Amino acid sequence: MKTLMRIIVAGLVVGACGPLSLYYKPGAQxxxxxxDATRCEVEALRDAPVANQIRQRPPIYFPGNRYCTGNGCYYNPGYWADGGLYSVDLNQDLRRRVLDMCMAQKGYQPISIPRCSANVASVAPRAATSTLPALSQTSCAIRYDDGSWQIVTPQVPTASE
Structure with missing residues (x-):
């Protein structure tokens, strides 16, 4: 259980620091x-439902140890430990493809926008993005604690400035 909690916490931390992944169509609200994404997710779940399969990792053998003292050597026997069970959703990849296809039919494409540097984030006026802007090579995303985000395109200084 502790391992699962560590994985969840690590995933949240990495997710907060990583790029902003979304479906993009210039000018879309x-x-x-x-x-649209919610409708497509429902369609994908309907067309490719969760199909969990329980799997088992192989058992692990821990060999015994040898202890020697002045009175002779002693052996602790080895033992087998259960490898553990886990589940795999067999339709997860298919569901992602169905979702991407549905969104593509609506004119969206999946993209990842890098996170803005601290310098850019500190000078950008806080305003959650409401309309998807045109993107450039310098576009970046700022995530806010409330789950909203802002896409900004910092001006790159030219050689004459």
Whole structure:
């Protein structure tokens, strides 16, 4: 249970630091993109439902130890430990492809926008993105604690500036 909690916490930390992944269509309203994504997620779940399969890792053998003292040597016997059970959703990849296909039919494409540096984030006026802007090579994303995000395109100084 502790291991599972560590994995979940690590995933949240990495997710907060990583790029912003979303479906993108220039000029689309964010609320429209989110509702389209929800509809497509429901369709993908209907067309490729969760199909969990229980699997078992192989058992692990721990060999015994030899202890020697002045009175002779002693052996602790080895033992087998259960490898553990886990589940795999066999339709997860298919569901992702169905979702991507549905969103593509609506004009969206999956993208990842890098996170803005601290310098950019500190000078950008806080305003959650409501309409997906045109992107450039310098576009980056700022995530806020409330789950909203902002896409900004910092101006790159030219040689004459």
């Amino acid at each position: 964010v609320t429209r993109m989110q509702s």
